[in-house]
Amino acid sequence: MSDSDAIQNDFITKVNELIEENISNTQFGVSELAQEIGMSRSNLLRKVKSLTKLSVSQYIRQIRLKHSMQMLHEGSLTVSEVSYRVGFSSTSYFIKCFHDFYGFSPGEAEKRNFEESNHDQAPNMKISKKIFLLAGAFIILVLVFFIFIMPYLSAKKQIIKSIAVLPFRNDSNDSSNLYIINGLMESILTNLQKIEDLNVISRTSVEKYRNTNKSISDIAKELNAYYIVEGSGQKVGNKVLLNIQLIDAKYDKHLWAQQYNKGTEDIFTLQLDVAKNIAEEIKVILTPEEVKKINKIPTDNPVAYDFYLKGLEPLHQGTETGLIEAIPYFEKATVEDPEFSDAYANLAIAYYYLDIFQIEKKNSELINNYADKALLFDSHNSRSLIAKAFYYMNIAEYDQALPYFEKALDYSPNSAFIINFLSDFYTTYRPNTGKYLEYALKGIQLDIASSDSATASFTYLHVSNALIQSGFVDEALRYINKSLEYNPQNIYSEYVKAYILFAKNKDLNQTIQLLLNTLEKDPTRLDVLQEVAKIYYYLRDFDNSYIYYKRFLDTKNALNMDIYPSENSNIAVVFSELGFKEESSKYLNEFKIFADNNESIYKNYILSNYYSYIGDTEKALEYLRLFSNEEDYFYWVFTFAKIDPLYDNLKDSEEFKMIIQSIETKFWNKHKEVKAALKAKKLI
Structure with missing residues (x-):
């Protein structure tokens, strides 16, 4: 046996010992095992999965069930007594798990031969011709069931x-x-x-x-x-x-x-x-973990909870006024109960959203303090983890935020909010096509049929956007159409569709018309305003581009918002073309500051934009060569680089053309790998 095998055996032995020591503890689950063994929850999940091919909760359940079989064969305890002695708080759930694992009910266990009941063994027997024929008939019935009946039952179960x-x-x-x-x-x-x-x-x-x-x-x-x-x-x-x-x-x-x-x-x-x-009425069996979660109360102080409830209503409004109104209620809740984790988490979240688009972040210290208190009093609360992640987002320490989002997802694996936030994280803050696509597809793997139309629309939007950024044009178009079927008023989906059709048809005039149609539905949308201005910029219609960039800037500045800093390069070009040299210089300087502080894989590409525009072609090519060594960049990089006015000083350079071609070739090679992997998983 190798040292590696010995270490793995020691690990599993230790896990088994800890589970057996806590076999009757109904509260002993994944989090408790991770704490006892001295590992993070996510590391424990990965290691147990790699060694046993089971999730941690499945492995714990398997140990409990094997102990239950031994007790049932002794015959001195009832099924109910056995279920509680092996850590099941619900007898009905124990019976279900036992039957799923052994193929018969606990009541039959005593009648069965113990060795034959062992789940890991298969009896050795001769099969007569008659049995073989019966087995064949049974297989046909099973096939009929799964092909014709099971889809109906599955759909029915999903609806029920x-x-x-x-x-x-x-x-x-x-x-x-x-x-x-x-x-x-x-x-x-x-x-x-x-x-x-x-x-x-x-x-x-x-x-x-x-x-x-x-x-x-x-x-x-x-x-x-x-x-x-x-x-x-x-x-x-x-x-x-x-x-x-x-x-x-x-x-x-x-x-x-x-x-x-x-x-x-x-x-x-x-x-x-x-x-x-x-x-109980709709016959849903609660697992011990679910019972534990439901029985967990946020505070034992009714006055604190009353203040907390008063704060939820304005918090959910999602407006600045609502956030300001909610904060005093959560503060009063923490005065009444100084260990009220949810109240601290909501304070951090409220202050984060007050700061989110502000140029000057005023609430960083408050967000951090409240998030730390939320974690201190309940480190297993996904809301507390989100609060801490938001603190790091607030101070632009995006890499520090990521582990907290991932841990929150461990505790709430079906949270559409967290999965969609991670999708956004990998397209906005740490652009990565592979990760963006991974989380977008996780979103769609959630039960989409149970989602409301708005949630389903945004889930399909994320998938579509991730697919187009990875070069899957037809697939992206299919999913964006699904998004709009669920919610025809989803403006995000409308302008993403405009770009998907550009990828398909390469017709910027069609793109601008679609975006203008979208803007008509809500002329106040800053995101659509800058998209319209950008396409006019690529069309070199600088007069119209100026009109829409000016509207965008006036509103952005009036609201003191810090959004779309990458657009400052385009704005500088447009203002310069129309003779506004001083303003052009201002926006170009702001773009350079943004480029210098950028920590994404696009930093060298952005610097290449800047140096190309100011005429330093050597530096522009140097930074572009550096960028060409990156992986997982978006489809739009080389697509728009070929027509970007920022690169006018390089458009006739053979080296520029060669570098852009190498970037495109690498992208499509990566695209083939991703396509093969997605097809293997039947995701496309």
Whole structure:
């Protein structure tokens, strides 16, 4: 045995010992094992997967089930007693896992021969001709089942487990009580989202039905939800009155209803009870990990929680006014409960969004302090990890932010928010086509059927954008059309489609017309304004380019926003062409500062732009050669370099043409590798 094999065996032995020591502890899961063995959660997941081909939770479950088999053969304990002794908090979940693993129920275990019941062994037997024929018939039936019946059942299962929690109605005439009703609705929705077998429609998607007159069946159809939860209530003194009902939307049938009259100190019991009752009614089995997550309360201080709920409503508005209004409530929550992790995390997040587009970052210290406190009191809270990541984003330490986003994804692997943020991270902050495509495809691997139309549209948008930046034109066009099918008003998708069609047709006049059509729908959109100006720039229609860049700059400066610094080079060219030399020089200097401080793989390319424009062709070619050694750059680099006015001083240079050709050749070679990998995974 090699030293490497010995180390691996020692590792697995240690893992087994730790699991067996905690075999009856229902709370012992991935995080606890990682802490006991002294590894990060992500490293533990990778190592166990590489050695056992199982996830950590699957491996822990397998050890528990093997112990349960031994106990059942001893015959002195009931199935329920065994389930709890091997760490299952739910007997029904234990029975399901046992049957999945061994192929028969725990009740049959005592009757079975122990060796034959061993999951790792296969009996050696002779197969008679009759059995062989029966087996053949069985295989045919199985094929029929999987080809003709299973797709129907899978689709049905997917629909049945899709649920929407509609905005709760405030039964009080006092509108100031609305926050607690909304808070209850959101907490119940959040608890349901912790159940893996449930597809829960997002809060933002159900919000539009707050004052609707539409029928339940119409709402369910629009949201692709099989179940609907409705509620109404009010706060009277220290009492919370809540009426809630679960509806089978397909048949408009009321499955469950309950009236609650609880003191505010029992609000968490109420929330947990609702989530568990709904799960039980629609026959969703909760895993021990899910029970643990649902039972976890954010604070044991009802006054702190009341302030927290008051802060959520303005926070979710996503406006500067809303953020400013939310902050004092979260501050009061932390005064009442100085260990309230979620409140600290939301403070950090609110201050991050107040700073996000500001040239001068004013809140960095506050963001960091609140994020650290959130992590101190709950380091396993994905919201705390996001808060810390946002601190590093705020101070432009993007590489430091990345591990926190990745760890947050470990704790919330189905979070569309985190996956989409990572997609954006790899296209905006640390451009990397491979990673961008990876996270965009992860987004689409989430159950798209359970997503609301807005979320699905943005998920397909990310995939399409990642594909076009990797050179997959036809595939990108297919996904951007899907994005627009889900949400025809998605302006981001409209202008990405304009660029995809340019990649296909190489017609800038078509591109500008499509972008102008998009801008007509919302003339205030700064992103579309600068895209229109940019295409006029490439067309060398500097008069029209100036008009749109001027509108873009006026609004950007009025709002004191720090966005699209890379556009300053184009703006400098346009202003110079129209005779505004002083302003041109100002924007060119700002572009040089941006280039010098850039830490992405595009730094040398950006510097090449600058030196080409000022006429230093030797330096321009030097930086372009350096850039040609990079990997994972976007399709647009060589596509627009050939027509960019910044390169007018180099356009006749044979060396320039050779370098651009080498960049393009390397891109398409990489494209072939990516294409083969995606085809192997059946992703394209």
